[in-house]
Amino acid sequence: MNPSAQPPVLSPERLAGAYTYAAYRQLIEQLMAEGKTTGENQSEDLTAYARLNIQRMERLDKKAELMPEMQQALNNLTHNYEWVVLTEGWCGDAAQIVPVLEKIAQASHGRLRTRYLLRDENLDLMDRYLTNGSRSIPKLLILHADTLTEVATWGPRPNEAQNLLLELKAAGATHEEYAEKIHGWYAKDKTRSTQQELLQILEQLT
Template sequence: MTTSASPSPVLSPEHLARAYSYSAYRQLITTLMAEGKTTGTTQSEALTAYAQLNIQRMERLDKQVQVQPELLAAVQGLQQRYVWLVLTEGWCGDAAQIVPVLEKIAQASQGRITTHYLLRDENLDLMDRYLTNGGRSIPKLIVLRADTLHEVAQWGPRPAAAQELFQAMKAAGATHEEFAEKLHGWYAKDKTHHTQQELLRLINEMS
């Protein structure tokens, strides 16, 4: 999580034209799944299988996530309006665990936060400005002032505790299947707590 002040608008008219609302993003993933596909430039049976699981994860989170009281008070107390720009893809497991939480928080803000979702592979010029340890890790949240589209903060690709788990498994030479099992097990036990707490700190720093 970092706060910053970019010297120029982050979101170009071209980016905005490619952006999805949350409902349109979800519909895109579902439509592609009916064709045996997922989002992104790479297609494989494995990625499609991950995307299918992610649809189920997002559906569950859409129904179950409750914004924590402190976070609810913080977003409803914002004195300015913000755009939350989210880089994501349908096949990304971390995105499936986090994007519904971002949307719930934005919806709870009573119009103070609006969301725009961009596909990573279609916006590499933007993605490459927000690398994590040199990689194009997603989801990535970029917080912009609504009036100027200047950047004020960024967050992602996952809560710090999950990132530490990921780095430890990577250092130990874990397979993708081991990564997925451990990380999604962590998300299931955490029940969005760390994600919401980190976003609360980000919002408090913005205020």
């Protein structure tokens, strides 16, 4: 479909009200100081997950490194894009992926601009991008910067992690069991799969 014939994914006003990465991180920190996390559902378990996620994001902010091929693809971009990310502070996958998305955008010389929306405050948007019928996050929406029409989407996790999750759930794993396995996978993968899948998308944009 011609991009000009597509409807915008969201309005400029709604995009303007989205969080920057710094504001998103600040929100999570402020809520944690109150013993809370994002969203209407609050529990000790969710707060505990959010606390771990802050640590995960801090670690990735400091240690995650972009692959040389990623930087090359970013250098080749000739148009500007909005990266709209549906996320929540309690989501473990978001904690493993959002810092990587931010690093990629920061290295794009202004070609990619990230904005973050909380899933549960934007269910009308989330429900257009379900994964196997579920509101799985994080979900990246890549939009043309001028028209806010959809270019591509990605998420909620790399294919290998997604397949592992489905296998574990099919085998009857509890939330704690599959969360441990998935985060172990992320630790070994060191963001490579996330970067490689996003690299394939970026190379199609150039």
